[in-house]
Amino acid sequence: MSHHYIKAKDIHYRYPDGNEALRGVSFLITHGERVALLGRNGAGKSTLLLQCNGLLLPTAGEMNIGGMPVVKDTLPEIRRSVGMVFQNPDDMLFMPTVEEDVAFGPLNMHLPLKDVEERVAEALKAVGAYDLRKKSATQLSGGQRRRVAIASVLSMMPSVLVLDEPTANLDFGGRRDLIRILKSFSHTQLIATHDLDMARQLCSRAIVLADGRVAVDGPLEETLADPTTRRILEID
Numbered sequence: 755m756s757h758h759y760i761k762a763k764d765i766h767y768r769y770p771d772g773n774e775a776l777r778g779v780s781f782l783i784t785h786g787e788r789v790a791l792l793g794r795n796g797a798g799k800s801t802l803l804l805q806c807n808g809l810l811l812p813t814a815g816e817m818n819i820g821g822m823p824v825v826k827d828t829l830p831e832i833r834r835s836v837g838m839v840f841q842n843p844d845d846m847l848f849m850p851t852v853e854e855d856v857a858f859g860p861l862n863m864h865l866p867l868k869d870v871e872e873r874v875a876e877a878l879k880a881v882g883a884y885d886l887r888k889k890s891a892t893q894l895s896g897g898q899r900r901r902v903a904i905a906s907v908l909s910m911m912p913s914v915l916v917l918d919e920p921t922a923n924l925d926f927g928g929r930r931d932l933i934r935i936l937k938s939f940s941h942t943q944l945i946a947t948h949d950l951d952m953a954r955q956l957c958s959r960a961i962v963l964a965d966g967r968v969a970v971d972g973p974l975e976e977t978l979a980d981p982t983t984r985r986i987l988e989i990d
Protein backbone atom coordinates (compact mmCIF):
# COMPACT_ATOMS: atom_id res chain seq x y z
CA MET A 755 0.00 0.00 0.00
CA SER A 756 1.36 3.41 -0.91
CA HIS A 757 1.49 6.12 1.69
CA HIS A 758 -0.81 8.88 0.60
CA TYR A 759 -0.27 11.63 3.06
CA ILE A 760 -0.97 15.33 2.52
CA LYS A 761 1.84 17.57 3.66
CA ALA A 762 1.49 21.34 3.54
CA LYS A 763 4.62 23.31 4.30
CA ASP A 764 4.22 27.01 4.95
CA ILE A 765 1.73 27.50 2.11
CA HIS A 766 1.02 31.04 1.04
CA TYR A 767 -1.46 31.92 -1.65
CA ARG A 768 -2.30 35.29 -3.09
CA TYR A 769 -5.12 35.58 -5.65
CA PRO A 770 -4.26 37.58 -8.78
CA ASP A 771 -6.25 40.55 -7.41
CA GLY A 772 -3.81 40.72 -4.48
CA ASN A 773 -6.07 39.06 -1.89
CA GLU A 774 -3.83 36.97 0.38
CA ALA A 775 -6.05 33.97 1.16
CA LEU A 776 -3.41 31.68 2.74
CA ARG A 777 -0.69 33.08 4.99
CA GLY A 778 1.60 30.21 6.01
CA VAL A 779 -0.37 26.97 6.38
CA SER A 780 1.45 23.84 7.55
CA PHE A 781 0.16 20.38 8.51
CA LEU A 782 0.71 16.69 7.91
CA ILE A 783 -2.28 14.45 7.34
CA THR A 784 -1.14 10.84 7.45
CA HIS A 785 -2.35 7.91 5.39
CA GLY A 786 -5.95 6.94 6.16
CA GLU A 787 -6.67 9.93 8.40
CA ARG A 788 -10.03 11.75 8.02
CA VAL A 789 -9.66 15.40 8.91
CA ALA A 790 -12.30 18.15 9.11
CA LEU A 791 -11.23 21.54 7.80
CA LEU A 792 -13.21 24.16 9.71
CA GLY A 793 -13.38 27.94 9.56
CA ARG A 794 -15.75 30.82 8.93
CA ASN A 795 -16.77 31.99 5.45
CA GLY A 796 -13.69 33.35 3.72
CA ALA A 797 -11.19 31.67 6.10
CA GLY A 798 -9.38 30.00 3.18
CA LYS A 799 -10.78 26.44 3.21
CA SER A 800 -11.66 26.18 -0.48
CA THR A 801 -8.43 27.91 -1.46
CA LEU A 802 -6.47 25.36 0.54
CA LEU A 803 -8.32 22.38 -0.94
CA LEU A 804 -7.61 23.65 -4.45
CA GLN A 805 -3.90 23.49 -3.61
CA CYS A 806 -4.22 19.76 -2.83
CA ASN A 807 -4.83 18.82 -6.44
CA GLY A 808 -2.87 21.67 -7.99
CA LEU A 809 -5.79 23.66 -9.39
CA LEU A 810 -4.04 26.48 -7.58
CA LEU A 811 -0.30 26.40 -6.99
CA PRO A 812 1.14 28.10 -3.90
CA THR A 813 2.69 31.53 -4.18
CA ALA A 814 5.22 30.28 -1.61
CA GLY A 815 5.65 27.04 0.34
CA GLU A 816 5.12 23.45 -0.79
CA MET A 817 2.25 21.01 -1.02
CA ASN A 818 3.20 17.34 -1.20
CA ILE A 819 0.98 14.31 -1.77
CA GLY A 820 2.47 10.97 -0.79
CA GLY A 821 6.00 12.08 -1.59
CA MET A 822 5.12 13.90 -4.79
CA PRO A 823 5.38 17.70 -4.79
CA VAL A 824 2.36 19.46 -6.30
CA VAL A 825 4.06 21.35 -9.12
CA LYS A 826 3.28 21.89 -12.80
CA ASP A 827 5.15 18.78 -13.97
CA THR A 828 3.39 16.38 -11.58
CA LEU A 829 -0.16 17.62 -12.19
CA PRO A 830 -1.37 14.66 -14.30
CA GLU A 831 -0.22 12.22 -11.62
CA ILE A 832 -1.54 14.42 -8.79
CA ARG A 833 -4.98 14.66 -10.45
CA ARG A 834 -5.14 10.85 -10.64
CA SER A 835 -4.25 10.50 -6.96
CA VAL A 836 -6.32 13.31 -5.48
CA GLY A 837 -10.06 13.22 -6.03
CA MET A 838 -11.61 16.63 -5.48
CA VAL A 839 -15.32 17.23 -4.91
CA PHE A 840 -16.00 20.94 -5.43
CA GLN A 841 -18.18 23.19 -3.30
CA ASN A 842 -20.48 23.57 -6.32
CA PRO A 843 -21.20 20.27 -8.16
CA ASP A 844 -22.11 22.22 -11.30
CA ASP A 845 -18.40 22.96 -11.72
CA MET A 846 -17.81 19.21 -12.23
CA LEU A 847 -20.62 18.08 -14.51
CA PHE A 848 -20.42 19.05 -18.15
CA MET A 849 -21.11 15.92 -20.24
CA PRO A 850 -24.46 15.16 -21.95
CA THR A 851 -25.34 12.37 -19.51
CA VAL A 852 -24.60 11.38 -15.94
CA GLU A 853 -22.84 8.16 -16.97
CA GLU A 854 -20.57 10.08 -19.35
CA ASP A 855 -19.68 12.47 -16.55
CA VAL A 856 -18.72 9.57 -14.30
CA ALA A 857 -16.83 7.84 -17.14
CA PHE A 858 -14.86 10.96 -18.03
CA GLY A 859 -12.02 10.46 -15.51
CA PRO A 860 -11.46 6.71 -16.11
CA LEU A 861 -11.58 7.26 -19.90
CA ASN A 862 -8.92 9.94 -19.54
CA MET A 863 -6.81 7.37 -17.71
CA HIS A 864 -7.08 5.21 -20.89
CA LEU A 865 -8.55 2.24 -19.06
CA PRO A 866 -10.13 -0.56 -21.12
CA LEU A 867 -13.79 0.18 -21.90
CA LYS A 868 -15.01 -2.78 -19.86
CA ASP A 869 -13.18 -1.54 -16.76
CA VAL A 870 -14.57 1.95 -17.31
CA GLU A 871 -18.14 0.59 -17.49
CA GLU A 872 -17.60 -1.41 -14.31
CA ARG A 873 -16.22 1.60 -12.45
CA VAL A 874 -19.07 3.83 -13.60
CA ALA A 875 -21.72 1.36 -12.46
CA GLU A 876 -19.99 0.76 -9.14
CA ALA A 877 -19.50 4.47 -8.39
CA LEU A 878 -23.10 5.37 -9.31
CA LYS A 879 -24.46 2.51 -7.18
CA ALA A 880 -22.27 3.59 -4.26
CA VAL A 881 -23.92 7.03 -4.20
CA GLY A 882 -27.43 5.73 -4.98
CA ALA A 883 -27.55 7.43 -8.38
CA TYR A 884 -27.42 4.42 -10.72
CA ASP A 885 -31.01 4.99 -11.85
CA LEU A 886 -30.07 8.49 -13.00
CA ARG A 887 -27.31 7.34 -15.36
CA LYS A 888 -29.08 8.15 -18.64
CA LYS A 889 -30.20 11.63 -17.53
CA SER A 890 -28.51 14.93 -18.11
CA ALA A 891 -27.13 16.66 -15.01
CA THR A 892 -29.32 19.65 -15.92
CA GLN A 893 -32.40 17.47 -15.21
CA LEU A 894 -31.28 16.68 -11.67
CA SER A 895 -31.93 18.30 -8.32
CA GLY A 896 -29.07 19.92 -6.38
CA GLY A 897 -28.64 16.91 -4.11
CA GLN A 898 -28.74 14.47 -7.02
CA ARG A 899 -26.07 16.52 -8.80
CA ARG A 900 -23.91 16.35 -5.70
CA ARG A 901 -24.23 12.56 -5.59
CA VAL A 902 -23.21 12.33 -9.25
CA ALA A 903 -20.29 14.71 -8.67
CA ILE A 904 -19.07 12.42 -5.89
CA ALA A 905 -19.48 9.37 -8.15
CA SER A 906 -17.40 11.10 -10.83
CA VAL A 907 -14.55 11.28 -8.33
CA LEU A 908 -15.00 7.79 -6.85
CA SER A 909 -14.81 6.27 -10.35
CA MET A 910 -11.18 7.43 -10.53
CA MET A 911 -10.39 5.43 -7.39
CA PRO A 912 -8.29 8.22 -5.91
CA SER A 913 -5.83 7.68 -3.07
CA VAL A 914 -6.78 10.92 -1.39
CA LEU A 915 -10.25 12.48 -1.25
CA VAL A 916 -10.69 16.19 -0.79
CA LEU A 917 -14.26 17.40 -0.33
CA ASP A 918 -15.63 20.93 -0.12
CA GLU A 919 -18.90 21.19 1.83
CA PRO A 920 -20.06 17.74 0.71
CA THR A 921 -23.33 17.73 2.71
CA ALA A 922 -24.63 21.05 1.38
CA ASN A 923 -28.06 20.57 -0.32
CA LEU A 924 -28.38 16.93 0.72
CA ASP A 925 -31.57 15.66 2.33
CA PHE A 926 -31.41 13.47 5.46
CA GLY A 927 -31.12 10.26 3.46
CA GLY A 928 -28.52 11.70 1.11
CA ARG A 929 -26.50 12.99 4.01
CA ARG A 930 -26.65 9.65 5.81
CA ASP A 931 -25.66 7.82 2.59
CA LEU A 932 -22.77 10.21 2.02
CA ILE A 933 -21.44 9.73 5.55
CA ARG A 934 -21.63 5.97 5.01
CA ILE A 935 -19.75 6.23 1.69
CA LEU A 936 -17.02 8.39 3.18
CA LYS A 937 -16.70 6.06 6.16
CA SER A 938 -16.22 3.10 3.85
CA PHE A 939 -13.49 4.92 1.90
CA SER A 940 -10.41 3.95 3.86
CA HIS A 941 -7.96 6.40 2.32
CA THR A 942 -6.94 9.88 3.41
CA GLN A 943 -9.72 12.49 3.45
CA LEU A 944 -9.75 16.22 4.01
CA ILE A 945 -13.27 17.60 4.36
CA ALA A 946 -14.05 21.32 4.49
CA THR A 947 -17.37 21.79 6.21
CA HIS A 948 -19.67 23.87 8.40
CA ASP A 949 -21.56 20.65 9.28
CA LEU A 950 -20.10 19.90 12.70
CA ASP A 951 -22.36 16.92 13.21
CA MET A 952 -20.99 15.25 10.06
CA ALA A 953 -17.47 16.16 11.16
CA ARG A 954 -18.12 14.44 14.48
CA GLN A 955 -19.38 11.30 12.76
CA LEU A 956 -16.47 11.09 10.32
CA CYS A 957 -13.37 12.81 11.56
CA SER A 958 -11.01 12.23 14.43
CA ARG A 959 -9.10 15.45 13.88
CA ALA A 960 -9.93 19.05 13.00
CA ILE A 961 -7.87 21.83 11.50
CA VAL A 962 -9.38 25.27 12.12
CA LEU A 963 -8.44 28.02 9.67
CA ALA A 964 -8.78 31.70 10.48
CA ASP A 965 -7.65 34.46 8.11
CA GLY A 966 -5.58 32.04 6.05
CA ARG A 967 -3.70 30.54 8.99
CA VAL A 968 -4.06 27.37 11.06
CA ALA A 969 -5.51 28.59 14.35
CA VAL A 970 -6.09 25.19 15.98
CA ASP A 971 -5.13 21.64 14.94
CA GLY A 972 -6.05 18.73 17.20
CA PRO A 973 -8.40 15.88 18.06
CA LEU A 974 -11.90 16.82 16.90
CA GLU A 975 -13.86 16.70 20.15
CA GLU A 976 -11.11 18.49 22.05
CA THR A 977 -10.86 21.11 19.32
CA LEU A 978 -14.60 21.75 19.27
CA ALA A 979 -14.58 22.19 23.05
CA ASP A 980 -11.61 24.57 22.88
CA PRO A 981 -12.61 28.19 23.68
CA THR A 982 -10.40 29.53 20.84
CA THR A 983 -12.17 27.31 18.30
CA ARG A 984 -15.59 28.24 19.67
CA ARG A 985 -14.77 31.93 19.43
CA ILE A 986 -13.37 31.59 15.90
CA LEU A 987 -16.32 29.56 14.64
CA GLU A 988 -18.78 31.74 16.59
CA ILE A 989 -20.34 28.61 18.09
CA ASP A 990 -21.34 30.23 21.39
Ligand SMILES: Nc1ncnc2c1ncn2[C@@H]1O[C@H](COP(=O)(O)OP(=O)(O)OP(=O)(O)O)[C@@H](O)[C@H]1O
Pocket residue numbers: 769770771773774775793794795796797798799800801802841
Ligand atom coordinates in the same frame (compact mmCIF):
# COMPACT_ATOMS: atom_id res chain seq x y z
N1 LIG B 1 -11.17 33.86 -7.18
C1 LIG B 1 -10.85 34.65 -6.16
N2 LIG B 1 -10.23 35.83 -6.37
C2 LIG B 1 -9.89 36.63 -5.33
N3 LIG B 1 -10.13 36.34 -4.04
C3 LIG B 1 -10.74 35.18 -3.79
C4 LIG B 1 -11.14 34.28 -4.81
N4 LIG B 1 -11.73 33.20 -4.24
C5 LIG B 1 -11.70 33.43 -2.93
N5 LIG B 1 -11.11 34.60 -2.63
C6 LIG B 1 -10.87 35.18 -1.30
O1 LIG B 1 -9.99 34.34 -0.58
C7 LIG B 1 -10.38 34.24 0.78
C8 LIG B 1 -10.63 32.79 1.12
O2 LIG B 1 -11.73 32.31 0.36
P1 LIG B 1 -12.18 30.79 0.37
O3 LIG B 1 -13.15 30.62 -0.75
O4 LIG B 1 -10.97 29.93 0.37
O5 LIG B 1 -12.90 30.70 1.80
P2 LIG B 1 -13.71 29.49 2.46
O6 LIG B 1 -13.09 29.26 3.80
O7 LIG B 1 -13.79 28.36 1.54
O8 LIG B 1 -15.15 30.14 2.70
P3 LIG B 1 -16.65 29.49 2.62
O9 LIG B 1 -16.89 28.90 3.98
O10 LIG B 1 -17.50 30.69 2.38
O11 LIG B 1 -16.69 28.50 1.51
C9 LIG B 1 -11.59 35.15 0.94
O12 LIG B 1 -11.14 36.39 1.43
C10 LIG B 1 -12.13 35.29 -0.47
O13 LIG B 1 -12.75 36.52 -0.63
Ligand SMILES: [Mg+2]
Pocket residue numbers: 799800801841918
Ligand atom coordinates in the same frame (compact mmCIF):
# COMPACT_ATOMS: atom_id res chain seq x y z
MG1 LIG C 1 -15.37 27.45 0.53
